[in-house]
Amino acid sequence: MTSHGPFPRHLPDSTADPEAIARNDWEAFAEIEYLRDHWSVKQWSPGRTGYYWYLTFDDPDLVGFAAERRRGLGLTGLDAVPPDGLHITIRGVGDTTAVPDEHVDALVSSARERLSDVKPFDLTIGPLAGSRSAIRFSVAPWDPLLDVHRVLSACSGEVSPDPAARDVPGSPSRFRPHLGIAYNNTDRAAAAVIAAVAAQRTPERISVRVDTVELVVLRREGRCYRWDTRAAIALGG
Template sequence: MATPYSSTFPAEPPGDPDDPASVARHDQQAFERVGTMLRHWDRPHRRSYHWMITLDQHQPVIELSQQCQQLLPQVGLGLIPPESLHLTVRRLGYVDEVDPSRLRTALRTVRGRCLATAAFDLKVIPLAGSPGAVRFSVAPWSPLLDLHRTVSAAADCDGVDPLAVYRPHVGVAYSDRVQSPEPYIEAAHRARSLPLAEITINELQLVELYRANHQYRWRVLERLPLAGPSLG
């Protein structure tokens, strides 16, 4: 029987979610305490609607992921290709449970709020992980937490504190078996000498997410620009 693991990892948020050093240190220390890597694909999955930030057009993240992947052991992991790089914000619901009316209402609500939300800069930091993956940390969290609140409200789930359930990150590779984490922890240490990537997030996507050949794939349903006044 597969060993379950929580998608909220680390269990506690960092002390300062907006400070890149604090976030990176917190994530790295949590990864170093992982006793066993699990098979990511044992997690249950159904075709679903997700609010995501897709990163396949962000060249600095693609380049950094490829640099980090070269440092990882060549067995035990499934590397995430450039076209599958993403940062999940929240699941809207499963495709077979979300009717068209609910989907339209959610889109209308989130689109309006995104138009009042400013684009923001994000730092993508090598390298940490979880029981099921090796991944980048990201900071600051505040604009991502705000997006999480926005899409949660559209799903009638606005009473949930995102810091209790949401850990922003970008996957680099998925564990494909139950195994020792030590080779990946060591590789993550080596990757920390690489410079972080800095990108600007200027849109949110609603996608239909599914699995194929041990990768996540998606069909973009809507692109919602962040068009609010600059905070700079």
């Protein structure tokens, strides 16, 4: 995330319609004039680890789809998300040094109870688009993702006595679901990248099932994000 606020800036006309979501993502990406170096924009101090709520994906069809689209770009200056690194970020919780273990345990317990009322759902992944510093897929529909986000935000509010600790990036008004496949690693004009992404916007989509939400301990290894799972919570209890 950059200091310029959420991307796209505006919400799609519909958070249920895949075409409206894809159109909104693409129109915002196509208007970018310059791409930023993700690793400079997204500051991450050495040794830092943080708690995040993730949806993670290892579906072979999705892994292959992402790899094919990334290869098709034919671009330098991109750091690929590894095959076992595909994810959708739902919400940050806080640095591991700032969130006591007892709060983490309480958060997981609250989330397990609340997510038992959320049924598993399917997502459509694609087409390809991008942001100010990454290449990513549109995902749809947003509605179940927004529901999960609201539940997890409520859990944080319930557990943390410190309002500042609850005020992390990812409020409902800022949440823009997406699935990244590569990070831009140099500041550059955007036109050639946008053209390459446009050529990979095929009609093909991949459907994936979401039945688990994970609380992960996220770290940065070089120009890559890696994580360990702290808790995996099944939807629908």
